[in-house]
Amino acid sequence: MQTERHQLRFGLEFLDFEPVRTGLPESVTVAFGTPTDLLAGPLVPVWITYSRPQAAATRLARLSGFVEDTWRIGPRLNLSFGLRSSYAKPPSVRPASNLYSVDDSVSPLTFLPIATSQPLWTGRPLQFAPRVSASWRFSSDTVLRASWSVFQDGGSAAATDQLNGIPYHQIRTPTGSPADFYAPSDLIGVQLGYGYSSRLRLPSYQRWNVSLERAWRHRDSVAVSYSGLSGSGELRREIVLDPTATLGALTFASSSGTSQYHGLNALYRHTLASGFQASVGYTWSHSIDLNSSDSSVFLISSTNSAAMDRGSSDFDVRHVVNAALTYASPEHGHGIAGRLTSRWNFGAQVFARSGFPLDILVSETLDGFAVANYRPTQLAGSTAWLSDSSLPGGRVLNKNGFGYPFPGLSPMNRNTLRGFAMWQADITAGRLLWKTGEREISFRADAYNLTNHPWFADPVRYASNPMFGQAQSALNLMLGGGSPASGQSPAFSMGAPRSLQMSVRFSF
Numbered sequence: 001m002q003t004e005r006h007q008l009r010f011g012l013e014f015l016d017f018e019p020v021r022t023g024l025p026e027s028v029t030v031a032f033g034t035p036t037d038l039l040a041g042p043l044v045p046v047w048i049t050y051s052r053p054q055a056a057a058t059r060l061a062r063l064s065g066f067v068e069d070t071w072r073i074g075p076r077l078n079l080s081f082g083l084r085s086s087y088a089k090p091p092s093v094r095p096a097s098n099l100y101s102v103d104d105s106v107s108p109l110t111f112l113p114i115a116t117s118q119p120l121w122t123g124r125p126l127q128f129a130p131r132v133s134a135s136w137r138f139s140s141d142t143v144l145r146a147s148w149s150v151f152q153d154g155g156s157a158a159a160t161d162q163l164n165g166i167p168y169h170q171i172r173t174p175t176g177s178p179a180d181f182y183a184p185s186d187l188i189g190v191q192l193g194y195g196y197s198s199r200l201r202l203p204s205y206q207r208w209n210v211s212l213e214r215a216w217r218h219r220d221s222v223a224v225s226y227s228g229l230s231g232s233g234e235l236r237r238e239i240v241l242d243p244t245a246t247l248g249a250l251t252f253a254s255s256s257g258t259s260q261y262h263g264l265n266a267l268y269r270h271t272l273a274s275g276f277q278a279s280v281g282y283t284w285s286h287s288i289d290l291n292s293s294d295s296s297v298f299l300i301s302s303t304n305s306a307a308m309d310r311g312s313s314d315f316d317v318r319h320v321v322n323a324a325l326t327y328a329s330p331e332h333g334h335g336i337a338g339r340l341t342s343r344w345n346f347g348a349q350v351f352a353r354s355g356f357p358l359d360i361l362v363s364e365t366l367d368g369f370a371v372a373n374y375r376p377t378q379l380a381g382s383t384a385w386l387s388d389s390s391l392p393g394g395r396v397l398n399k400n401g402f403g404y405p406f407p408g409l410s411p412m413n414r415n416t417l418r419g420f421a422m423w424q425a426d427i428t429a430g431r432l433l434w435k436t437g438e439r440e441i442s443f444r445a446d447a448y449n450l451t452n453h454p455w456f457a458d459p460v461r462y463a464s465n466p467m468f469g470q471a472q473s474a475l476n477l478m479l480g481g482g483s484p485a486s487g488q489s490p491a492f493s494m495g496a497p498r499s500l501q502m503s504v505r506f507s508f
Helices: 157-164 335-341
Strands: 006-017 027-031 047-052 060-072 077-088 099-103 110-113 126-139 142-152 166-172 188-197 204-216 220-241 247-270 276-289 297-299 319-328 344-353 385-387 395-397 422-436 439-448 499-507
Touching: 099 247, 157 166, 166 247
Parallel strands: 099 188, 188 247, 220 297
Antiparallel strands: 006 060, 027 047, 047 166, 060 077, 077 126, 099 110, 126 142, 142 204, 166 188, 204 220, 220 247, 247 276, 276 319, 319 344, 344 422, 385 395, 422 439, 439 499
């Protein structure tokens, strides 16, 4: 709906989603400790966990709608404001063995078995999310824009927990012994529990952005923007070991997660001459949260509080620089030389960034669980890094600078160290060889990591690993998530060895 000064839009959406569990009703997970636990001393035991789904299906229904109006106040000022509403009824949590409702508002936390079906999360099913934005044109070449909005997560990953299988029994082998050497009567069995916080709710976010764009002399333009995002009530999975004499561990989904993001971005473009263009961009950003993955499990104990897990996000990169130069030759040329040099496109790009956060952990597992905050202590007076030109990246983590977190020694905070920075130069060249009507043949050649500079993944971060502190793979296998040798190897991903690609394309 549109008038001279207003443009009104509205919409409505209904989603009815019902995931169904199929496949085997039970699963078995075996967790082996590292061969030599350099911190704890003896060999780490083997853990065997039996798990099964607690429900065969669940239903997620959501009704949402929005209304938005763009108001042209004057020739230089536009204002847009709107409201989005959603109705998301929480799915039911069905009673099951070793399933608990957890009160995490007190310390130590308390929990009770779930005896009857109850809503998964609390809060009003009907939610409203306003948004407003404005653009003001100072002159024909300068524009100021600003926006602010609120939005909610329409569903929770915890809604499918009962379908995915929850541990309910765990067997531990005697310390330092393979499971095959012992009869079932020699093994130690423990019950495991799972639960949901009685205060579980859907996450809520606020987002804002301010940008200034200016163009001048018909060849130059610059854009500067500052944006931010804050979230509360984010999903965080926590675990308590030995909460009772009969329960070996209690894992539960909570809404204690929070996050904040701030970013400054600047981009400059310049047309050098006919066919040439150049641009330089710089981004400074900082993302802080309590957890960067819904699947991570965090230990709660007297020495491991949620406040200690607040730190830079796993994907936080503080500085990024990107520069590019392109050239397009004339479409037509005269003479043999003109025809050979026409219809070409050339490009060069240089990318550089600072390192990803590096979270040091004691071991990959703690009592059979992949706990994301089982951290050592950084010993007083020790340095975290040692220079060694013979090793990948030219430095290694100091294995003597970290100690086991005994009582009285606080473990490290999350993501306090930084991994390796990197830069890379790529070039491309292409030419239109033949064209008739809508049919054409073109050629293109690309070179990635032109200098063939070796870039390495962040080092092994588990202090109990014999290879602790050393990079074990090329950067392109890491994917920036702190997991070297992840097995993902895209052909031309950032940080790979120099790669050349040539292609001929026929379009019709």
